[in-house]
Amino acid sequence: MSSRVDVQNSAEEKLQTADRISQDLDRVTIRFAGDSGDGMQLTGMRFTESAAQIGNDLATFPDYPAEIRAPAGTLPGVSGFQIQFSTNEVYTPGDEPDVLVAMNPAALKSNLGDLPHGGTIMVNEDAFTANYLRLAGYDENPLDDGSLNEWRLIRVPITRLTLAAVEEVGLKKSLAERCKNFFTLGLVFFLYQRDTDQTKKWIDNKFGFNLDVARANKLALQAGYNIADTLEVFQTLYRIPKAELSPGLYRGINGNLAVSLGLVAAARKAGLDLFYGSYPITPASEILHELSGMLSDGIKTFQAEDEIAAIGATIGAAFGGALAVTGTSGPGIALKSEAMGLATMVELPLVIINVQRGGPSTGLPTKTEQADLLQVLYGRNGESPIPVLAATTPADCFNMTYEASRLALKYMTPVVLLTDGYLANGTEPWRIPNEDELPEINIKFAKSEDYQDRRFAPYERDENLSRPWAIPGTPGLEHRVGGLEKDLLMGRVSYDPDNHQQMVETRAAKIAGMAKDFPPLEVNGPDNADLLILGWGGTTGAITSAGEQLRAKGYSVANCTLRYLNPLPNDLCEVLERYKQVLIPELNLGQLKLLIRAHCLIDPIGLNKVTGKPIKIQEVVDKAITVVERPESVDEQETDKGAQP
Amino acid sequence: MTATQAVQKPELTRKDFVSDAEVRWCPGCGDFSILAQVQKCMPKIGVPRENIVFISGIGCSSRFPYYMDTYGFHSIHGRAMTLASGLKASRPELSVWVITGDGDGLSIGGNHFLHTLRRNMDINIIMFNNRIYGLTKGQYSPTSEQGKRTKSSPMGSISYPINPVRAAIASEATWVGRSVDIDTKHLSSMIMAMASHSGASFLEVYQDCKIFNAGAFSHLTDKTVRDDRLLYLEPDQPMLFGKEKQYAIDIKTHRPMILDMERSRMDSKDLMKYDASDPTLAYMISNLDYPKFPVPVGVFVDIERASYSDLLEGITNEAKEKAEGPDDLRTLLAGNNTWSIE
Numbered sequence A: 001m002s003s004r005v006d007v008q009n010s011a012e013e014k015l016q017t018a019d020r021i022s023q024d025l026d027r028v029t030i031r032f033a034g035d036s037g038d039g040m041q042l043t044g045m046r047f048t049e050s051a052a053q054i055g056n057d058l059a060t061f062p063d064y065p066a067e068i069r070a071p072a073g074t075l076p077g078v079s080g081f082q083i084q085f086s087t088n089e090v091y092t093p094g095d096e097p098d099v100l101v102a103m104n105p106a107a108l109k110s111n112l113g114d115l116p117h118g119g120t121i122m123v124n125e126d127a128f129t130a131n132y133l134r135l136a137g138y139d140e141n142p143l144d145d146g147s148l149n150e151w152r153l154i155r156v157p158i159t160r161l162t163l164a165a166v167e168e169v170g171l172k173k174s175l176a177e178r179c180k181n182f183f184t185l186g187l188v189f190f191l192y193q194r195d196t197d198q199t200k201k202w203i204d205n206k207f208g209f210n211l212d213v214a215r216a217n218k219l220a221l222q223a224g225y226n227i228a229d230t231l232e233v234f235q236t237l238y239r240i241p242k243a244e245l246s247p248g249l250y251r252g253i254n255g256n257l258a259v260s261l262g263l264v265a266a267a268r269k270a271g272l273d274l275f276y277g278s279y280p281i282t283p284a285s286e287i288l289h290e291l292s293g294m295l296s297d298g299i300k301t302f303q304a305e306d307e308i309a310a311i312g313a314t315i316g317a318a319f320g321g322a323l324a325v326t327g328t329s330g331p332g333i334a335l336k337s338e339a340m341g342l343a344t345m346v347e348l349p350l351v352i353i354n355v356q357r358g359g360p361s362t363g364l365p366t367k368t369e370q371a372d373l374l375q376v377l378y379g380r381n382g383e384s385p386i387p388v389l390a391a392t393t394p395a396d397c398f399n400m401t402y403e404a405s406r407l408a409l410k411y412m413t414p415v416v417l418l419t420d421g422y423l424a425n426g427t428e429p430w431r432i433p434n435e436d437e438l439p440e441i442n443i444k445f446a447k448s449e450d451y452q453d454r455r456f457a458p459y460e461r462d463e464n465l466s467r468p469w470a471i472p473g474t475p476g477l478e479h480r481v482g483g484l485e486k487d488l489l490m491g492r493v494s495y496d497p498d499n500h501q502q503m504v505e506t507r508a509a510k511i512a513g514m515a516k517d518f519p520p521l522e523v524n525g526p527d528n529a530d531l532l533i534l535g536w537g538g539t540t541g542a543i544t545s546a547g548e549q550l551r552a553k554g555y556s557v558a559n560c561t562l563r564y565l566n567p568l569p570n571d572l573c574e575v576l577e578r579y580k581q582v583l584i585p586e587l588n589l590g591q592l593k594l595l596i597r598a599h600c601l602i603d604p605i606g607l608n609k610v611t612g613k614p615i616k617i618q619e620v621v622d623k624a625i626t627v628v629e630r631p632e633s634v635d636e637q638e639t640d641k642g643a644q645p
Numbered sequence B: 001m002t003a004t005q006a007v008q009k010p011e012l013t014r015k016d017f018v019s020d021a022e023v024r025w026c027p028g029c030g031d032f033s034i035l036a037q038v039q040k041c042m043p044k045i046g047v048p049r050e051n052i053v054f055i056s057g058i059g060c061s062s063r064f065p066y067y068m069d070t071y072g073f074h075s076i077h078g079r080a081m082t083l084a085s086g087l088k089a090s091r092p093e094l095s096v097w098v099i100t101g102d103g104d105g106l107s108i109g110g111n112h113f114l115h116t117l118r119r120n121m122d123i124n125i126i127m128f129n130n131r132i133y134g135l136t137k138g139q140y141s142p143t144s145e146q147g148k149r150t151k152s153s154p155m156g157s158i159s160y161p162i163n164p165v166r167a168a169i170a171s172e173a174t175w176v177g178r179s180v181d182i183d184t185k186h187l188s189s190m191i192m193a194m195a196s197h198s199g200a201s202f203l204e205v206y207q208d209c210k211i212f213n214a215g216a217f218s219h220l221t222d223k224t225v226r227d228d229r230l231l232y233l234e235p236d237q238p239m240l241f242g243k244e245k246q247y248a249i250d251i252k253t254h255r256p257m258i259l260d261m262e263r264s265r266m267d268s269k270d271l272m273k274y275d276a277s278d279p280t281l282a283y284m285i286s287n288l289d290y291p292k293f294p295v296p297v298g299v300f301v302d303i304e305r306a307s308y309s310d311l312l313e314g315i316t317n318e319a320k321e322k323a324e325g326p327d328d329l330r331t332l333l334a335g336n337n338t339w340s341i342e
Ligand code: SF4
Pocket: B024, B025, B026, B028, B029, B030, B031, B060, B061, B130, B134, B135, B208, B209, B210, B211, B212
């Protein structure tokens, strides 16, 4: 089915809104795709905000090229933004879109494969010129050759309508054309009955410095909305009623922002200054940007000359008594590993954020992967145990960053937090916690008074095997630390063989002992079942949804996620043993699987994907049903209840 | 102690800066002399001992912090300046010292050398230059002269050396000096001068490695030749050298030249005076090398320029003034785009 919008006559075709059919849907997934210069990220984010304001639960995922501006109209230049919004809880941005908004032929071509038959395609017909078709590798115009018959095609001359709408402002044509993303947003707003006011306010804020541009964007937005109102193809409108989220004050948050705020919160609760030393690297730089924008007496950032300097400065700040943090991605971790060993040796608290991306080497900078797990666990010389935590959703990045900071400070150790490109850039609504909801972080710096009658011993240990933190400026506690092995109490350089054995074992025991702080594993689903789907990090959302779907169909399946990867939780093996089989989906070739096999002596099944894309719910479901018995109740024709607009 | 008793802190002496660690350099190593001068100077720099921190990398010189009874950090190869930068940025009230060597500071740590200096990070860097890798047993270093035969250059090194002072000037350092391990008086005057400089200070010390590069500088620094072969730079003074200060360096048509005071019948009043606030002049003078010229020591560069700490404080205050709303955690977490769910 194809519908065409005529520029001239569109105004006369106005339908009465009352004539339209309004349909309630549980959930919808929209993907906006265009040239990286088309402003699709911005369009997606504005739509996200409106969905959030209405009270939908949602998750988003931007997918953008590594090049800042690849040549216009080409396949590598396509930038996409996907949002799933729902009246129920959502855990992922959606496996596949119900609606694809394609601003040019390249955007159509590179995304069509993900759109199930029957889905809706909205295109900017004006961009389907001979030149753009050629750049995208189309011999024939797909809008005309019938190749899109399996989908519901809505053709809108977006460029021309936008130009007409903003003509009165008198902008240069190139500037006027840029407003087409807001025009498009207006169309989509109408389809889902969203209000444009909030976005207009946002435009005023954002473009207030240039009143003409602000006005043009608002005109385009309204024009898109109004024109949609005149079109027959928009006869059915969709309502996605608000979700039941717990009451409170919310903001939209992505993983990188959540990490930044988690650090700020931990520093405040601990009463420490926050020091963030970092070197620009995709996809972690945003943390540096966020924190730099929050500069204050208690929040300092340091853009170092390289990755090594970034962690070196951080270790210096930790020696001085700050909550010291460095953030990077896999290649940066490789450079920092010697210094991570130093932090382990001197036993200073440090938080190391690794926003994982596709590797090895430079790999896929803007794509996601979970292949640094073994790197952060083992990628150092000597016996160098470092605790490793992983966040599971964008908002969970706040919790786990806070937890990483708490543990680093309590146990006087570097701690690695793994997030990934998917979590870093994906957004979801986040309920802003009150200060008293956050766990206490108690800091006890060593004080001069405590050592009136005895010498300060830098490597004396408390019940957690943590050593004291004596910071410069404390009279009488002057002491030296360093990367050489040291004697087990006074910290003097020691090459004594037995001392080394004991120090290596003590450092290992300290980290292993942290597991006593971890909460028991949470399993969704039955305590005993045929299958446990076990995940960690960014695949958690897909695994949770897959578990729910499988159980709804009667499969004997539970699911569980690991937030603590080193040390592993004390109850892990006992939990795993309750299930006949364990399936581990991960975006690598089986790194957690290897750990579980070594740690619990069981043999999990892997589901391993390394395409640079997040794992889909359906992929987990498909794999799971190959290993568990099909319950009799399952009707193979049954489909997911998410409806197609 | 009762409250009425004034807490009289005893004056500290050199001994208070001597740690209980056994010093493990080779007998006769130039490092001993530098350690002694630093320990002598520390009580005089006007900073409480607990606010002094020594940070080093790896190499013979980098054992230094263990021997100082201050806060100390023996870090990893080449990275001392990064730790010092982070510490100073977060604790500006501390007096932070970096001890490094020619290999540690200019080879593996070369990048940090450049950036620490250009940022004018308010730390004091002393580079022990012995023109050799000592701790790894004698390979040529970035300051080794071309043609140097070592275990890793049996045919003679084919690498051109780098001059630490010139590298520091090129890195926009605001205080650059050079001294000699055995010239204790000069060395301590340099240490005191760098301690009082606000911003990054860099001191190269010619240091004799008795074992792997013995006498690398003795053709310049031996008492018998020192007067003729070293040029002691003095601020705003003519550049005189020789036992009787009978020679002078002057610059004519952009080229330094040696004047014989007697033969040229010059009055020292008419000679060009050294100006440490002029990096161009400093760079030109730092090019002087033996045997054509005497080798300059002393303060090459001394410039007033806001330090990293000053600037950080400035933008922090500016940010505080601009900040809206209360400074409580919840406001920070909320940002300015929220919605409520009842
Ligand atoms: S090897 Fe050379 S520099 Fe090192 S301690 Fe011995 S004499 Fe000193």
